[in-house]
Amino acid sequence: MQKKKRQINNQQLQQQQQQQQNAKSKNKKYQRPRRRDMDQYLHYIGGPAGALALTGVAAASAYYLVSRPTPEKPLVPLDDQSHLVPGPELVRTSKFYKEAKEGKFVRHLFSDTKTLYDSFRRGAKESNNGPCLGWRDGHTKPYQWLHYNEALLRAKNFGSGLVALGLEANPHTFVGIYSQNCPEWVLTEQGAYCYSMVIVPLYDTLGPDACSYIIKQANINIVVCEDDSKCNLLLDRPPKCLTRLITMKEVRPATNQRAKNRGIEILKFEEVERLGAAQDNKEVPPKASDVCTICYTSGTTGNPKGVMLSHENVVAAVASVILQLGDHKITSSDVMISFLPLAHMLERCCEIGIYTVGGSVGFFSGDVKRLSDDMKALKPTVTPAVPRLLNRIFDKVQSDISNSFIKRTLYNMAMSSKENEIRRGIIRRNSLWDKLVFRKVQEGMGGRLRLMIVGSAPLAANVLTFTRCALGCLVVEGYGQTECVAPVTLTVQGDYIPEHVGPPVACCSVKLVDVPEMEYFAVANQGEVCVKGTNVFQGYFMEPDKTKETLGKDGWLHTGDIGMWLPNGTLKIVDRKKHIFKLSQGEYIVPEKIENIYIRSQYVQQVFVHGESLKSCIVAVIVPDVEVIKQWATENHIAGTLSVLCAHPEVKRLIMDDMILWGKEAGLKSFEQVKDIYLHPDPFSVQNGLLTPTMKSKRPQLKKYFKPQIEDMYAKLI
Known part of the structure; x- marks a missing residue:
C-alpha cells in the first residue's frame, strides 16, 4: 500500500513539474526579446507607439520615485507645543530649550559669538570668505558681490574714519543712519560695532520733526545719509548737535552750500573709509551687555520712544529663532533678499541670522514695484515677508483665475492637493500642481525659496494657507515687538493650522495678565501678553518713567496686546489693550487722535474711525451735524430727510473732502486718512449702547453695530 501511494505521489509531482515547465515555455515566448528579436517584440506590444507608451510610463514612474514626497516630523508634539510652568502665574516657555522651564533662557548659540561684532566674523569663517553683500546697478544688471573679508575691512x-572725525569709541556714542537697505547700511552698522558705537536708524515715516527730535535727544553728531533728498530733509530742521552728514551717493552743490550755511559739513562715504584706512585706529569691540542700537518707535501719540537693545538681546533673539526653525534652519548656502526696512528689527534680525551662519544677503534695487525682478535675478532661498506683500500676490492670483472656469477648477484642485500634503507634513515645490498652477508664483519670487518668515502684522488664514501651498516652502509666522527685539513667539514646522502665532521662542517666557475692564482673565487663558527673557529691552532712552510703566516692578514687559492660549499651547492675539491698532503694512493707528481732528469739521457731529490689522487703510462712520447739512442741502436745492441726505453721494463727497482737508492741515500721514466713510443719521448715545455714561465711544460695540457697513466699505476698496 505504501509503495502504491509513493507511485501516485510521484505521478502527481511529475504532472506539476510538467505544468510548470509548460507555463514557463508559454511565458518565455512573450518575454522581452534580445536586440536581434526587437522587430518581433515591437509587433507584439503594438509597434513603435506601444514602445513610446511604455517609455512614458517608465519615465513617469522614475519621476515619481525621484520626486516622491517625504513627510517631515514635527520637532514638538503639535497638540502640546509649549511648556506650562507650575505655579499660579500660568507662565509658558519654549520646548526647544529644556532650561527655559527653570527660568533660564538662550543667550547665544555659539560660545565665540556673543555680540553682533562676533556674528559677522563668525560668518566670514563659516563661509570661507564667501559672498556677503549683493547689489545691482540696474534692473537689467546681474548682482555684484562684496565678500566677507572685504566687507570686514571696509567696515573697519x-x-x-568715524573715530578720526572725533567720535569716541564707546557705547555712549550714537551714529545716525538714514537710508534704504544697501551694502553701505551694513558697513556703517558693522563699522560702528568695531568701535563699540551705537546705531540709531531714521526712516521716512517718522517725518522731519520726529527725525530732528531723535537727533537732538540722542545727541547725534554724525548721520550717514543715502542721497540728496534725505540730506535736505535733515537740513530742514537740523539740531545744533548735528555737525556732519556722510552721503552714500552724490549730492548737488546747492545742498552742500545749504549745509555749509547751517554749519554742517557733508562728506562722501568713500572719503571716510580712506581717512579710516590711513589712521588705522585700533578696534574696540563691544561687550554683550553694551547697547548696540536704539530703535525709535513711531507708533503712538507724542514723540517717538527710543528702544535700547543690547548685543545680547539681539544675539539671543536670533539664536532662538534659528533653534526653532529646526530642520529648516539657515546655513551658509542660503541667499536672502533684503527689502523690508532695516530700520525695523524684523529685517535686522533676519539679516544678522544670515551673517551669523555665513550666508549671503542681496539688496533690492529700491523700488518695491520691481521687487519681483530683483528676486528673479537673485533667486533667494530665504526671505522675510509682511502681510501686505502676500496679500498682493494672493489678490493677483485670484484676479487671474476669476474669469476662467478652467483656471479656477485647476487652482481649486491644486490647492486641495497641496493642502492635503501640508497636513501630512509634506513641503515641496516639485509636484505636478507646482508645475501646472503655481510655477509663475514661484518663479516670481526667484524659484528657489525654501523658507519665509512672516511678521509685523497678522496674516489672514486664507492668505497664509495659499502662500504655503503656492510657494511650496516652509512659512512660519511670528509675533513680537521692538521692545523684545522682534520675536516672542514663532510657529513650528509641521503646524499647518493658521490664525495663531505659535509657542514662545527659547529666549523668553510668556504669561497672560488679567485685564478686568475688558473682561479678559488669565484663568480663562486670556489676558495681556507679558514677556520676560534675554530678548527684553534695556529700557526707553532717557525715559525712566515710561520704562517702569512698561516693564513693571517685576521685570515683565507689558506688551499692550491681548492674547489667548489655545489648547495646544500656542498663542493667538485677539485684541489690543489700548485703542491702538496696526494696519497690514505695519503702521500704527491711534483712532482717537484722528477722530479729534475730523470732529473739527463743521459737517461732523460724531465720528468713529475703524481699521483692521488685515487691511491697509482705515474707514469711518460719521454722524453728520443735522443743522449744517440741512442748511447746505437747502442752499444746493437738495430735498429730503436726514436719512435721505446721508445716502446722497454729493453730501458724502462734501463731508469727506472737508475731513481730508482738516487731516492734511493737522499733519495726518496718508495712511492715517480715511479712504471711505458711511453716513449714519442717528447719533451714538448711552441709550443705544454706543456711548459710555461719561460720553466716550464704546469701540467694540460700535464695531459690532456697524459691522455690515464696515465690511461693505472694505469690499468696495479692494
Whole structure:
C-alpha cells in the first residue's frame, strides 16, 4: 500500500513539474526579446507607439520615485507645543530649550559669538570668505558681490574714519543712519560695532520733526545719509548737535552750500573709509551687555520712544529663532533678499541670522514695484515677508483665475492637493500642481525659496494657507515687538493650522495678565501678553518713567496686546489693550487722535474711525451735524430727510473732502486718512449702547453695530 501511494505521489509531482515547465515555455515566448528579436517584440506590444507608451510610463514612474514626497516630523508634539510652568502665574516657555522651564533662557548659540561684532566674523569663517553683500546697478544688471573679508575691512575702515572725525569709541556714542537697505547700511552698522558705537536708524515715516527730535535727544553728531533728498530733509530742521552728514551717493552743490550755511559739513562715504584706512585706529569691540542700537518707535501719540537693545538681546533673539526653525534652519548656502526696512528689527534680525551662519544677503534695487525682478535675478532661498506683500500676490492670483472656469477648477484642485500634503507634513515645490498652477508664483519670487518668515502684522488664514501651498516652502509666522527685539513667539514646522502665532521662542517666557475692564482673565487663558527673557529691552532712552510703566516692578514687559492660549499651547492675539491698532503694512493707528481732528469739521457731529490689522487703510462712520447739512442741502436745492441726505453721494463727497482737508492741515500721514466713510443719521448715545455714561465711544460695540457697513466699505476698496 505504501509503495502504491509513493507511485501516485510521484505521478502527481511529475504532472506539476510538467505544468510548470509548460507555463514557463508559454511565458518565455512573450518575454522581452534580445536586440536581434526587437522587430518581433515591437509587433507584439503594438509597434513603435506601444514602445513610446511604455517609455512614458517608465519615465513617469522614475519621476515619481525621484520626486516622491517625504513627510517631515514635527520637532514638538503639535497638540502640546509649549511648556506650562507650575505655579499660579500660568507662565509658558519654549520646548526647544529644556532650561527655559527653570527660568533660564538662550543667550547665544555659539560660545565665540556673543555680540553682533562676533556674528559677522563668525560668518566670514563659516563661509570661507564667501559672498556677503549683493547689489545691482540696474534692473537689467546681474548682482555684484562684496565678500566677507572685504566687507570686514571696509567696515573697519569706516569705523576708524568715524573715530578720526572725533567720535569716541564707546557705547555712549550714537551714529545716525538714514537710508534704504544697501551694502553701505551694513558697513556703517558693522563699522560702528568695531568701535563699540551705537546705531540709531531714521526712516521716512517718522517725518522731519520726529527725525530732528531723535537727533537732538540722542545727541547725534554724525548721520550717514543715502542721497540728496534725505540730506535736505535733515537740513530742514537740523539740531545744533548735528555737525556732519556722510552721503552714500552724490549730492548737488546747492545742498552742500545749504549745509555749509547751517554749519554742517557733508562728506562722501568713500572719503571716510580712506581717512579710516590711513589712521588705522585700533578696534574696540563691544561687550554683550553694551547697547548696540536704539530703535525709535513711531507708533503712538507724542514723540517717538527710543528702544535700547543690547548685543545680547539681539544675539539671543536670533539664536532662538534659528533653534526653532529646526530642520529648516539657515546655513551658509542660503541667499536672502533684503527689502523690508532695516530700520525695523524684523529685517535686522533676519539679516544678522544670515551673517551669523555665513550666508549671503542681496539688496533690492529700491523700488518695491520691481521687487519681483530683483528676486528673479537673485533667486533667494530665504526671505522675510509682511502681510501686505502676500496679500498682493494672493489678490493677483485670484484676479487671474476669476474669469476662467478652467483656471479656477485647476487652482481649486491644486490647492486641495497641496493642502492635503501640508497636513501630512509634506513641503515641496516639485509636484505636478507646482508645475501646472503655481510655477509663475514661484518663479516670481526667484524659484528657489525654501523658507519665509512672516511678521509685523497678522496674516489672514486664507492668505497664509495659499502662500504655503503656492510657494511650496516652509512659512512660519511670528509675533513680537521692538521692545523684545522682534520675536516672542514663532510657529513650528509641521503646524499647518493658521490664525495663531505659535509657542514662545527659547529666549523668553510668556504669561497672560488679567485685564478686568475688558473682561479678559488669565484663568480663562486670556489676558495681556507679558514677556520676560534675554530678548527684553534695556529700557526707553532717557525715559525712566515710561520704562517702569512698561516693564513693571517685576521685570515683565507689558506688551499692550491681548492674547489667548489655545489648547495646544500656542498663542493667538485677539485684541489690543489700548485703542491702538496696526494696519497690514505695519503702521500704527491711534483712532482717537484722528477722530479729534475730523470732529473739527463743521459737517461732523460724531465720528468713529475703524481699521483692521488685515487691511491697509482705515474707514469711518460719521454722524453728520443735522443743522449744517440741512442748511447746505437747502442752499444746493437738495430735498429730503436726514436719512435721505446721508445716502446722497454729493453730501458724502462734501463731508469727506472737508475731513481730508482738516487731516492734511493737522499733519495726518496718508495712511492715517480715511479712504471711505458711511453716513449714519442717528447719533451714538448711552441709550443705544454706543456711548459710555461719561460720553466716550464704546469701540467694540460700535464695531459690532456697524459691522455690515464696515465690511461693505472694505469690499468696495479692494
